[in-house]
Amino acid sequence: MFVDRIKVFAQAGKGGRGCVSFRREKFVPKGGPDGGDGGRGGDVILQADRHVDNLANLFYEPIIAAKKGGHGMGKKMAGRAGANKIVKVPVGTIVWLAEQATPVILSEVEGSRETASMVPPRDSSTSLGMTDGEPIVDLIRDGQQFVLCRGGAGGKGNVHFKSSRNRAPRQYTEGEEGEQGYFLFELRTIADAGLVGYPNAGKSTLLRKISAARPKIAAYPFTTLHPIVGVMELPGYRRATIADIPGLIEGAHRGVGLGHEFLRHITRCRILIFVIDVAGSEGRNPIEDLQNLRREIDLYDPALSSRPWLVVANKMDLPDAERNLRALQERFPRTKIVSTSAAQGEGIAELKETLAATMSNDKDVLSGLI
Ligand SMILES: Nc1nc2c(ncn2[C@@H]2O[C@H](COP(=O)(O)OP(=O)(O)OP(=O)(O)O)[C@@H](O)[C@H]2O)c(=O)[nH]1
Numbered sequence: 001m002f003v004d005r006i007k008v009f010a011q012a013g014k015g016g017r018g019c020v021s022f023r024r025e026k027f028v029p030k031g032g033p034d035g036g037d038g039g040r041g042g043d044v045i046l047q048a049d050r051h052v053d054n055l056a057n058l059f060y061e062p063i064i065a066a067k068k069g070g071h072g073m074g075k076k077m078a079g080r081a082g083a084n085k086i087v088k089v090p091v092g093t094i095v096w097l098a099e100q101a102t103p104v105i106l107s108e109v110e111g112s113r114e115t116a117s118m119v120p121p122r123d124s125s126t127s128l129g130m131t132d133g134e135p136i137v138d139l140i141r142d143g144q145q146f147v148l149c150r151g152g153a154g155g156k157g158n159v160h161f162k163s164s165r166n167r168a169p170r171q172y173t174e175g176e177e178g179e180q181g182y183f184l185f186e187l188r189t190i191a192d193a194g195l196v197g198y199p200n201a202g203k204s205t206l207l208r209k210i211s212a213a214r215p216k217i218a219a220y221p222f223t224t225l226h227p228i229v230g231v232m233e234l235p236g237y238r239r240a241t242i243a244d245i246p247g248l249i250e251g252a253h254r255g256v257g258l259g260h261e262f263l264r265h266i267t268r269c270r271i272l273i274f275v276i277d278v279a280g281s282e283g284r285n286p287i288e289d290l291q292n293l294r295r296e297i298d299l300y301d302p303a304l305s306s307r308p309w310l311v312v313a314n315k316m317d318l319p320d321a322e323r324n325l326r327a328l329q330e331r332f333p334r335t336k337i338v339s340t341s342a343a344q345g346e347g348i349a350e351l352k353e354t355l356a357a358t359m360s361n362d363k364d365v366l367s368g369l370i
């Protein structure tokens with residue numbers, strides 16, 4: 001299963017309770033208080049991991065909880081700290097505070113206590129499940145960690161409460177609650193280049209030729225249902241990541257055909273590669289296809305259309321492709337068009353070279369994207 005958007009509840013561990021105890025030994029029958037402190041609760045920590053490609057693990061575990069701290073003990077022994085819960089997420093995961101962000105108090109503690117430090121939603125749009133507000137974190141580097149919920153501090157043992165007037169204190173404090181809340185996790189694929197095109201244009205076939213990725217290929221539309229990232233080897237031990245994005249159709253910017261789900265994965269691709277069925281098989285018109293795709297991208301997010309882009313005119317092995325290619329180049333004279341037959345492996349070397357050149361021209365683009 002592939003999950004790229006999910007709401008979860010996370011709760012850090014509560015601190016352990018402080019201990020009430022008195023020192024009792026053979027020759028020290030009335031020793032003073034010696035109750036130790038509780039251990040702190042474990043944190044919920046997110047860690048970006050390039051070996052994780054989607055959020056399915058959270059689907060199976062939508063409640064993420066870290067361990068409680070141990071209670072304090074006699075002889076001034078502190079309770080053990082609760083283990084942190086480390087959740088691995090794909091690189092490119094963005095986290096927002098979600099709807100039910102009001103504190104959910106799982107266990108009331110006597111007396112006043114600091115409420116778990118939950119912050120109300122920063123932006124009401126997040127409560128609608130939309131993700132336009134400020135994210136809490138954007139995990140963009142492999143290995144990057146973020147403490148989502150901090151564990152509560154341990155309570156104090158009675159050893160802290162002794163004074164000249166109270167030499168046998170029975171006071172202690174409870175451990176603090178861990179932070180908790182509902183969060184929306186969303187994956188936005190990060191890649192050097194993204195393959196954008198109508199269904200069946202040959203995007204997955206291309207990705208197979210230029211990388212070791214093995215996306216499914218078939219003669220029906222929407223074979224690819226979620227992004228797949230392949231790594232392309234370039235000369236000089238350089239590498240580029242290429243994302244195969246599910247096919248777009250007209251109206252994608254309005255959400256037609258799961259358009260939003262797919263388009264959001266394009267937003268963090270440095271370079272957009274428009275893959276066109278230049279043979280116009282299936283009764284398509286390559287020029288219209290390119291215009292429509294550019295328009296969909298622009299309507300979804302105008303900033304996207306200013307990204308570096310190039311065109312792959314695919315299916316050159318089929319009739320009419322030559323003629324259509326000339327027409328396409330005439331219509332878009334300043335656009336770099338690489339002609340390929342992904343099925344027959346033609347034009348692949350040129351595509352790789354063009355990509356490498358485009359990438360080295362745009363080294364700084366990525367930093368502006370995220
Ligand atoms: N003749 C010819 N057929 C091709 C070429 N490239 C891909 N195809 C065929 O076109 C069909 C669709 O290819 P895919 O790679 O699955 O297309 P896609 O763009 O990934 O499609 P979706 O995942 O549905 O968006 C398959 O039957 C391929 O064999 C090509 O260069 N020439």
Ligand SMILES: [Mg+2]
Pocket residue numbers: 203204205215216217223224244
């Ligand atoms: Mg595909």
